[in-house]
Every structure is written in structure tokens, then in C-alpha cells.
Amino acid sequence: MLIAVLSGIIIAALTPLIFRVMKEKASLLLSLVPVFLFAWYLSYYNRVANGEIIKEVSEWIPAMGINLTFSMDGLSLLFALIITGIGSVVFFYAAAYLKHDKYITRFYVYILFFMASMLGVVTSDNIFGLFVFWELTSLSSYLLIGYYFDKESSRKSALQALLVTGTGGLALLAGLILLYIITGTTEISEMLAVTGISSHELYTGAVILVLIGAFTKSAQFPFHFWLPNAMAAPSPVSAYLHSATMVKAGVFLLARLNPVLGGTEFWQNTLLIFGGTTMVIAAFLALKQTDLKKLLAYSTVSVLGTLTFMIGLGTETALKGMVIYLLAHSLFKASLFLIAGSIDHETGTRNVSQLSGLKSFMPFTAFVAIFAALSKMGFFPFYGFIGKETLYDAVLKSGSNEILLFSAVFIGGAVSGFVAITAGIKPFIGRTIETPKSPHEAPLLMYAGPIVLASAGFIFGLLPESFTGNIVEKTASAIAGTNIEYTIKLWHGFNLVFLLSVVTLVVAYLLYRFRTKFTNISIASGVGDFIKPSMLYDKSLSMMISLARGQTRLLQNGYMRYYIVLIVSTALGLTGYVLFTSVDMSVIDISFDITFSEVVILLVMIAASITAIKAKRRLSAIASLGVVGYGVAIIFIMYGAPDLALTQFSIETLTVILFVLAIYRLPKYLPFSNTTLRFRDFIIAAASGVMMTMIVLLVTSEEMVSQLKSFFAENSLPLAKGKNVVNVILVDFRALDTMGEITVLAIAAIGVYALIKLRMEGRK
Template sequence: MLLAVLSGFIFALLLVPFGKVLKGKWSILLSILPLALFIFFLQKIPQVIDGAILERNQWVPQLGINLDFNLDGLSLIFALMITGVGTMVFIYTSYYLKGHVYLDRFFGFLCLFMGAMLGLVLSENLITLFLFWELTSISSFFLIGFNNEDPASRKSALIALSVTGLGGLCLLAAGLVIHGITDSFSIVDMLQSSTMMQDHSFFMAVVCLIFGAAFTKSAQFPFHFWLPGAMKAPTPVSTYLHSATMVKAGIYLLFRLSPAFSGSELWHYSLWCVGGATMVYAAFQTLFRDDLKSILAYSTVSALGILVFLIGLGTEEAMLAGLVFLLVHALYKATLFLMTGIIDHAAHTRNVSELSGLRKVMLPVAVAGFLAALSNAGIPPSFGFIGKDLIYEASLHTGVFPLISTVALVSTNVMLLFAGFLAGVRPFIGPLPTKYKDLQAGSPRLWVPTLILATLCLVIGLAPGLISNSLIAPALVALGIQDYALDLKLWHGFNTVLALSATTIGLGLGLFFLLKPSLNREEQMLKWEKYSPLAFFEGMGSLTFRFSTLWTGMVQNGYLRNYILVILLFLMALIGYGMWGNFHPKIDFTQLLDLTFYETGIMAIMLGAIVFTVFTGSRLTAVAAMGVVGYSLCLLFVFYSAPDLAMTQFAIDTLTVILFVLVLYRLPKYLPFSDSRVRVRDGIVALGFGGMITLLALGVLSDPMVSEVSEYYSANAYKLAKGKNVVNVILVDFRGMDTLVEITVLVIAALGVFGLMKLRLKSRERIR
């Protein structure tokens, strides 16, 4: 499984040098990757039925972070959706973006995203799940903003990254808190520690953090706004991300963790409320839209709300309904998105009020749209009919407000039926406008994948046994539901559920025939946008930007003196807070006064040099005086038998003095840039900081010495590093990387100084 996950990343890297070869007609060959992965996971079904497949790969075992993958019934469903729909999208893209100058780059982003999604649903470790979670956000940022010359695309990509990135931080925090409770990052261990989790004082924090991750990723209210905005992406992106992959990541997380949180009222009621509000609100929004992708976007948000709502119900029937509807939605929504792309590609418009009669020129596309709309509406014998029946059955038999739940679901499905027929049927019925008489369905690479997905909506509806025991039953086992009497079929007789389905279909069709698309109605809805969550989010962003600008103007004002002042004051406040009430050094001042003649003389020289540095009117004199202070320290190191340290300090001080002289030589004469009050302030801060450091040093000297580290280096310097000089061995072996970084910093600084010295600006380029 590790190779299956990494294959997407490997292909993305290979497209950098070889992508240009595949930019033409050969780009369809790239669909071999998702197809091969689909077949790989398909042939794992018999093994998964017998039990989950756990693959362990060590990564950072000291921290409990490993590339462990778990293929069970739940992850198998998602893996098949990712690779199956991915295959159709890859084939579709090879023609949809044919001739695009950055086609190879687009496929690279798709491969990267597919690998990240597979890693996310297969991960058995919370930290690796988080890493793949963030990789999906990053790769989707590139996909959504693919048309990077369009400001709207860039803005949509940034909003999507900001919202989902915030959720990623919540997931990381949740993983760390869970590790603190269970002492493990393993998801299996966490699920087995359900009682421990729910009894812990941090349980509420964990649940809220998980909600933050799932709700942002799966576009739940009030974080839903990023998904309609992401419709600025090319149609293959909308199809892949918003039918079967990215937006389902949050749903996967809720499904995966539900066994650990099941039974908690906080878990169930929160999901019930948020999912219910999202599905009704988003379905209502579809009544006011006339852009095909906008209609599909809000209907997607509503469908995601239904899934969250079902997980919130938490019963076995609700979980079954959620798993079936997961597949139902992936098939019909991917079909509708691909169909929309074909129409947009040919007619150059997505305005549903302008489209009609396209069945006469796009018959295969019309058939696909009609089948998808049937499944979306839950009309027999489609797969959607089975899914909708299961949803109503779950709502009727739940203990969480069954009447309210059922009414909310019926209302939502009525509006979703309207949206599905508006997108999948309306463009193809009625007379064909003259301007569209020459349109064509396009290449089979466009409509064949669309028709395949639409046909599956019908085939699985007629033969639900294809997925019943092979996919749904193992997924229920993965959710902790054992020995469930699973019986997926079209006909269950005349009952309340059938009456609810018939009511939904009747009201939905009535709404479709009575309510016509209207630009005026959409404009009326847009007047309320200023009160929307998106407006609030953008307002917070604007407020943050203004505050950052003000703060930067105050602190980062171009004066080095102010920068150092802020740093020193912050350190004084931080260290002073730590010392307050906890600092009780036992200092023997008699030992401090036991000075030799040489030490006293050097201290006098240092004090004199410091006075010269502070009060001199010449930069060069100040630099020379600072050099005297440094050399005096070198002599102290010599007196205390540290010649290596003395030589190092000598080299550093010499280099520093030379560099300062070279730089200051070209500056204008010494000018006072501050008045006496500023200098007094700086002097007080300097004395305060110096005094605090002195107290810290005295406190360290008064504490008993801990020699374990010194003894370790002394005992192992020669044994492990074959060196007799312990200090040298520490620098070049035990702390070799640290030393390398320090050397690199010095080299970069030297190159910078050299560049400044060699810089020769023309008079018009100089700042006046």
C-alpha cells in the first residue's frame, strides 16, 4: 500500500522532466495510473471481507510516528471512489484541457492530490493522517487556482487554503491531545480506548477540535462558503474534489472516529445540529442560482450536510444510509459536474436559463444527465432511490427528534431534486436555440466517462448486490457494527418510507415545473451576502490586515535601535516573569572578590573600552573599543586554561572588527540620530538587561553542577569519534550539523558583505 500511496507523488515528480512529451494526444496514457490503482484496490475486496489489512512501515518510531496503513471496509470504499472517479477525470481532462500550455502541470497536481487523498484514507497513524490532510489542502490550492491569471481564481484558492488549513491545525492539535490521553498516535489504539477518551477531562476539547477539522474540510455551515467559491477551478477539478475526494475527507474523519465517540451526547447532537442546518440552508440556496456549477456546488454542500446529519444520528441504520448515500452522491454528482463541463466547453455558458434543447445535439450527454438526475432525485430504479429510502428509514427510527429529522430531510431532498433536474434535465429539454444548432457532444473522451458514471447509477440500483456484501458490509464492520442484517433492494413494499419517497418526488417535480430560473431572484439573494459567513470571514481578514499594517508601522519602522529595543524589552519581560518569586541564588560574594592582579587589570581595560564605546563621537573609535573588549575576553579564557575557546574568540573578534571597519568606512560622518532622552532610555534598558543577565549567571554559578553530560562526552569522545580533544569532537561530531549550520550562516553573511562592497550603483539608482 505504501507504493500505491507514493505512486501519485512519484508520477507528479516524473511529469517535471517528461511532462511535455505527454501534453498532446498521449496525455490519456496518464489515466493508466488511477486505473491501475483502482484495479489494485478492487482485487483486495476478498481479503478485506475476511478482515482489515494492516501494513506497518517504520518512519519515526521514537516518536510513535510511522507510515502505517490500514485497508478495511471504510478505507476501501474511499480508495475505490478516489481511484475510480479519478480514472474518469484523468480521461476527461486529456481532452477537456487539450492544448493547454500547462496541461502537464495540471496532471502533476492531480497526481499529487490523488496520492495525498489515498494516504489520508489509508493512514493508521494520526500524525501521518494530518500530513496527508495538509497535502490535500496544498495540492487543492494549486488545482483551484490553476487559472492563476484570474484574480477570482487566486482569491478562491486562498480562501479554500485558509479555511481548510485552519482545520488542519485543529486536526494536529486533536492528534496531540489524543496522544496525551492514550499514549499513542495509532487510530486503532484510539478506537479501542473509547471509554478512556470519553471519561477524560479533555474529551470536549478533542471533540471540538475534530469538528473544526471535519467541518472546514467538508464545507459545513458556517465554513461552507469556500466550496462555491472553488467553482472558479476548471471542471475536472470541481468534479474530482467536490464529488468523491477532498470534501469527503471530513466525512471520512467523522466516520472513522465515530466508534470512539459514539454514545456521547456532545458528539451526536452537535453533528445533528450542524449537519441539519447545513443541508437545509445549502439546499435552499439552490433555488436562487442559475449557474450550473453554482447549483451543483450548493447541492454538494447540502449532500455533505446530510452525511454529517446521518453520522450524528449514530444508529446502525443511519450509518448504513450514510455509507450508501456516500456512493450515491459520488456517482451522480461526478456525472453532473462532467456534464456541466461538456456544456460549458461547447456552448461557452453555464447559465441554465439560456440553455435548452441540447439533447438534439448532445444525446449521450443528455442521457447521462437524465440518469444522474434520476439518481439525485431518488426515482426508481436508480441507485439514489435505495439511498433515499435508507435515509428516511434511519430518520424515522432514530431517537434524536425523529419527526423534526424526517421533515428536515424531506424538505432538503425536495429542493435537491429541483437542483438535480435543473442541472441534469433542463439544459436538454425544450426547443434548441439557433445559436446552438452546430454544437456537438465533443470527443468520446468527454462523454464516455460521463456516461459510464451515469450508467453505474442505474446498474447498482437494479443490482445492489454488487456492492452489498463486497463494500457496504465490510464498511459496517469497520464502524464497529457486527452481524448487521444487510438487505439492499429496490422494493420493500408499501410503507411509510415509500410514502415519504413519493412525497419527495411529487413535491420536487412540482417545484421544478413551477419555479423557473431567474436572474432577478439570484440578485435578490445576493443582497443578503453582506450578512453571510463569507462576508464575516473577509471582514476579519481585512481587520487583521489593517491591524498588521498598523503594528508593522509601529514596530518595523526601519530603525535598528527600535528593533533591538523591542527584542530586549520582550526578553526582559519574559525572563523577569520566570525569575519573579522563583529566583533564590545562594551567592558567595567572598569568592567573587577573590581576584588576581591580572584579572583586575583586564577588567579595568574592559570597563575603559566600554566607556569609550558609549561616549565616543567616532564610529571607528567605537569599533576599535569593542575590539578591545573582545580581546580582553580572549585573555580571560587564556588565564582559565581554555586556549581553544580563546583562539576561536580571537578569530571572531578580528573578523568582526574588520567587517565593521570596511562597512562603516563608506558611511557618512557620525551623526546623532537621537536626543538625550532617547539615549538615557537606551542606557536604562541596557543596564537593566545587563543586570538581569548578570543575576542569571550568578544564579547558575550558585547551583550545584550537573556533570552527566560532561561525563558522557569525556567517556565517549575517543570511543565513538576517535578524537582526544573533547571540545573539537563535540563541535564536529556530536554537534556536527549545528556547527555546519553556523558555518553556513557565516558564509552567507560574508557573501552578503562582499556583495555590498562590490555594489556600484548609478547615480539615478541611489536613494536620495
């Protein structure tokens, strides 16, 4: 399973090469990747359907109990099949949709990367492995939303999605760490066996944090606003990430952790309330949309609310209904998004009021659209019908607050029907309206995939048990944590549920018939203006920017002298505090011998320092500082550190050369400081000198027991075959550190070059 996940990432890395060799055919070749993966996951179907859970472990950071553990049960397999199945359709579709796009290579890199991360999320058993993949999906979603990077709105939406889901991701990480503290394991499969999780004192905190992660990802109220904005992405991306797969990752997480965290009133009610609120508010907001993709996006938010709501409901029927509805939604919503893309592509507009009578121009697309719309409406005998029936059934049997819960679900269902008619049927029937481009049928690749998806919705509806019975049963069991046995039936007879289903359709039609009125109500009710969490996002973002600007202005004002004062006094304050509060000063021993040569060197250094301060010209100041450095180097030699001395000599020499080269550019040497400032600087300089002296005295008075010193001295020759301990540490024992340091050096050199060159270019 690791290879299945990684294959996407590896192929993503090779994609630019494949495009260079194969040119236009590359997109078709790459589209075979999800097809193969789909077939590969399908080969597990029988084993999973028989109740087997397949596990695979590859060590990653075994010391911390973090491994790439993959497990496949019904829930994982269902998601993996949705990801690769819809992925296949979307990949082929994009080959035609983005055929003439300059950046099609990037598109396939990003989307392959996304697919791999998403597969990682749904098959990971380790919570930290899951988290890593989770973040990777946010990252690839950011790149895909910002695909049309030359548009400012795209970039803004991409950033918004990244910040919202990224913040949620941080909360999720904290939640998962709490979960690890509670259960003592990082494997979800092992958590299932832990009892008493809900009575642990950290339980509430863990739940809240995990829910923030799931709610931001799955666009639950009040974090829903990023999803409609994410429609800035190309249509295949909207179909794939922002309706069928990535936005369901939050729902997936809730489902995955339901047997671990669920079962408490807190968990169930929170899901019920947030899911229900999202479902209803998004439905209201959907009523006033005229942009095809935004309309579908709000409807997606509403459905995501429904799925959360059903996990919150938690009964067996509810969980089964959730699984069926999730599968049905992935099929019809992906088709509808792709069709919206085709309409946009062939007519040049996405405004619903400008679209009518397209069926004679786009017969195949119209056929798919109507099929998908009927499934979305919950029309007999489509798969969506079964989903809606099971949902209604579950709510009516929930046992408390049925009326309230049912009215919420009913509103969601009716608006879903309204959206289906508006987005899937309306553009194709009626009289023809002039569109920006003269409409014609989309290329084969752009309707073949949606036909497969829409037909699946029809066939699954006709034969629900034989096609989806096993997987739905196993998925629902995985979510419940107990074994659920169930047979899906298309027809339950003329009962209350069926009646309500018919009423929903009627209401949906009425909503559509009098849509202008309802649109006005939606606008007038002010749901959109009154409840606007995106305002909070905008405000906190601008606050953060001004905070950053303010503190940069304060701390990074560009004056070297200011930086030095700040750095030295900070070091002074912190070290001084420790020195005076927690160190015993009485141990300082000042009875040591001092030789004549040492006195001479010291006097030279002191004289050089004073000259440096008093110097009237830069050159003499620099040369004096060089003398101080040479003095230090001589002390190194006297104390038996020839390596340090050698380095110090070379550095001092080069520093003086660099200074000399630099000072030509500097303005005339002028004293800026007055007496007060000089006095301040004197205090700081003297204090730091005194402190340094005290530290040195302290360190030398006490015999420090260091195991490192003897370790390196003893092992340098036998282990590292070198007598020069300093060098052995640098190139062998601590080679990785040195590697990091030389990389920093290289970057610093490039930085210096850039600073100087940019200034020179600017002057020209």
C-alpha cells in the same frame, strides 16, 4: 498499502520529467496511475467482503507511538475505490480538458499528490498518520483551487478554503490529542476496544474539536461558504475534490470515529442538527443559483449535510442508506460536474438560463447528463433511487420527531431533484439558444469517463445486491462498530416510502417549472443575506491583517537603535525577574585572585569602551570596539580556550573590515539623542552590564554539576577519535545542529546580498 499511498507522491515528483520526455502523451500515461491503483485495491475486494481487516505497519516515530499504520476494512476500501475509480475518470478527462493549458504539468503534480494524500486519509489506522494526510489534502486542494493563479478570485478562494479547512485541521489535531489522552492509544482499531470513553471528562471537548475538523472539511453549516467559492478551480478538480472525494473526508472521519465516539446523545444530536441545518439551508441557497457549477456546489453541500445527518440518525437502516447514498452521489455528482465542464468548454458559458437544446450538438454528453440527472433525482431504477428510498425509510422509522426530520430530508430531496433537472436535463432539451461559442460535441476522453460513471449508477441500480451488497454491508458494519447483515433490494413494493419518493419527484418538477418564482422566494427570504458566515470570515481576516500591521509598525519600525533598546531591555527584564525572585544571591563569592596581566587587559578594554562611546567619528568607534573584542580573545587564551580565541580574533578582524566597507554608505555621523535619551540608554547599558556580571559571578561561585562536560571530555577521543573537544562537538556529536547553523548562515548571506542588491537596483 504504504507503497500504494506513496506511489502517487513519488510519481508526482517525477511528473515534470515525464512531461518533458513524453510531451502531450504524458497526461494519458499518468492517467493509468489511478487505473492501476483501482485494480490493486479491487484485488482486496474478496478478502474484505469476507469480513477480513487487512493491517500493515511501518515504523515512523515509534518512540512516540506514531507509526504509519494502514488498515483496510469495508469503509476504507469503499473510499479507496471511489478515490481511484473517479480519479481514473477525472485524470483522463483532464487530459483533454486542459490539453492546451500551459500549466498542465502542475495540474498532474497537484492532483497525483492529492490522490495519494486522500488514499492515506482513508486507509490510515493511526490518528496522527491520518492527520498528516488530512492536512496534505487541504494543501493540495489549495493548490488546485488556485490553479488559475492569474485570477484574483481564484487566489482568494484558494486561500479561503485553506484557512477554513486549516483552522479546522488545527481543531482536529487538538481533538485527536484529547482522544489519545482518553484512550491511551494512537490506533483507531485499538480505541474500539477501550470502554468508558463517553464518560471521560475530556469526552465533550474531544467531540467538539473533532467535529469542527470534520465540519470544516465537509463544508457543514456554518463553514459551508468555502465550497461554492472553490468552484474557481478547473471543472475536473471540482468533480474530483469538491464533490466526490475530499469534501467527503469529513464525513469519512465521522464514520470512522462513530464507533469510538458515537452512541451518546451529544454526538448523535449534534450531527443530526448540523447535518439537517446544512441540508436545508444549502437547498434554499441552491434555488437561486444560475451558474451551473455553483448550483451543483450548493447541492453538494446539501448532500454532505444529508450524509452527516444520517450518521447522526445512527440506526442500521440510516447507516446503510448513508453508504448507498454516498456511493450514488459520488457517481452522479462527479459526472454532472464533468458535464458542466464540458458544456463550459464547448459553449463558453455556464449560465443555466443561456443553455438550452444542446442535445443535437452534444448527443453523447446529453446522454450521460440525463442518466446522471435521473440517478440524482432518485428515479427508478437508478442507484440514487435506492439511496433515497433507504433514507426515507430510515427517517420514518427513526422513532422520534419523524415529521420534523422527514420534512428536512424531503426539502433536501426535492431540491436535489430540482438541481438535477436544471443542471442535467434543461441544458440539453428545448429550443436552441445562441451561446458564446458555437457548440459541438466534446472530445471522446471527456465523455467516455462520465459514461462509465453514469452507467455504473444504472447497473448498480438494477443489480444492487450483486455489485454493491457486500461492500455496503461491510462499510455500514465498520461505521456501526457492530456486524450489520443486509440485502439491498431495488423494489420494495408500492408502500408509503415509494409514494413519498414519487411526491418528491413531482415537487422537484414543480420547483423547476416555476423556478423563477422560487428563485425570487429564495432571494426574498433573505436566507443568503441573513445567514452569512462568510462575513465573519472576512471580518476576522481583515482584523488579523490590521493587527499584524499594527504590531509590525510598533515593534519593527526600522530604527536600529530602537531594536537594540528593545532587545536588551527585554532580556534585562526577563532575566532580572528570575534573578531577583528565584535565585539565592548570598552564594555569590567575590573573594578571588586577580593577576596583574588581567588588570592590564581590563583597563585597556575599559578605556577602549569609553573611547567608543566618546568617539566623534565612526571609524574610531569601530576600531575601539575591535580593541574590546581583542581583549576578550586574550582572556580566552589566558583561560585555556585557544579555539575560542582563534575564532574571536578572526571574527573581530573581519567585523572591522565589514564595518569599514559599510560605513562609506552611511550618512554623516550625527548625534540624534538629547541628554534625556542618553541618560535612558546609559541606564539600560549599565543595568545590562551589572546583570551580566552578576550572572557570571553566580555561575562561577557555584560548582555546577554538568554531566555533559565530563561526557564530552571522556568520550571525545574514544568515540569520535579527536582530541579537540570543541571541534568534536561541532562536527560529530552535534553535527546535525551545525548543519542547521550553517544552513542559516548561508540563508543570511543570501539575505544580505538581496538587501544590498535590491537597494542598488532600486537606485538605478
